[in-house]
Amino acid sequence: MLVALEIVTVVVVGVMVGVEFSVAFVINPILKALPDDSSQRGRSHGGRMLGAVMPFWYVGSLVLSAVWAVAGRHHDGAGLVVVAGALLILSVVMSLLLLVPINDRGKTWTVENRPEDWKEQMNRWDRFHYVRVAVIVAAFTLLVAALA
Numbered sequence: 001m002l003v004a005l006e007i008v009t010v011v012v013v014g015v016m017v018g019v020e021f022s023v024a025f026v027i028n029p030i031l032k033a034l035p036d037d038s039s040q041r042g043r044s045h046g047g048r049m050l051g052a053v054m055p056f057w058y059v060g061s062l063v064l065s066a067v068w069a070v071a072g073r074h075h076d077g078a079g080l081v082v083v084a085g086a087l088l089i090l091s092v093v094m095s096l097l098l099l100v101p102i103n104d105r106g107k108t109w110t111v112e113n114r115p116e117d118w119k120e121q122m123n124r125w126d127r128f129h130y131v132r133v134a135v136i137v138a139a140f141t142l143l144v145a146a147l148a
Contacts, residue, residue, distance in 0.1 A: 002071050009064040010143050013088075016057050017133075017140045023050070024133050028126060037111050043122060047107035051100075058095060062088040065143065077146030084146070087139035091132050098128040 023046070031042040065085040072078050102125040109118060 002068075002075070005064070005068050005071060006147055009061070009068050010140075010147065012057070012064055013061045013084075013136070013140050013143055016054075016061055017136050019050075019057075020129070020133050020136060024126070024129050028129075040109060040111065040114055040118060040122075044107050044109050047103045051103050051107055054095075058088070058092050062092060065139075068143075072146075077148070080142045080146035084139040084142035087135050087142070091135045091139070094128065094132050094135065099125060099132065102128075 027046065028043070031039045031046075033039075034042065062085065065081060065088055069078060069081045069085055072081060102121055106118070106122065106125070109115075115121070
């Protein structure tokens with residue numbers, strides 16, 4: 001049972017990392033290269049779409065890691081899972097305090113109602129997101145290492 005939990009956790013966290021990595025290094029650079037209207041509309045749509053799913057994914061990843069840490073507390077790699085869980089907690093806190101407020105504003109913007117500093121706000125979101133991606137990549141790496 002523990003092996004199944006470990007595999008599910010690594011797959012769920014790994015796919016989340018892949019999505020967030022692609023947002024940072026593929027999707028957003030593509031959107032930035034589009035004309036302002038298209039760029040802003042794409043980011044608003046992405047904020048609505050991913051904003052609806054990512055809270056469950058982040059919290060689910062954290063819960064799976066916590067269950068693994070408790071269930072596997074007497075196994076090799078348990079410390080790595082605990083540190084990975086702490087990093088996932090950090091990613092949730094970062095999301096709530098830094099990224100979600102910007103995303104909540106951005107997903108309601110249209111070409112007609114966006115603020116003058118919308119690009120600066122999106123650039124701020126991007127910088128916070130790069131840090132969050134580094135945090136979840138580190139968590140994922142620790143979870144994979146805990147399997148070895």
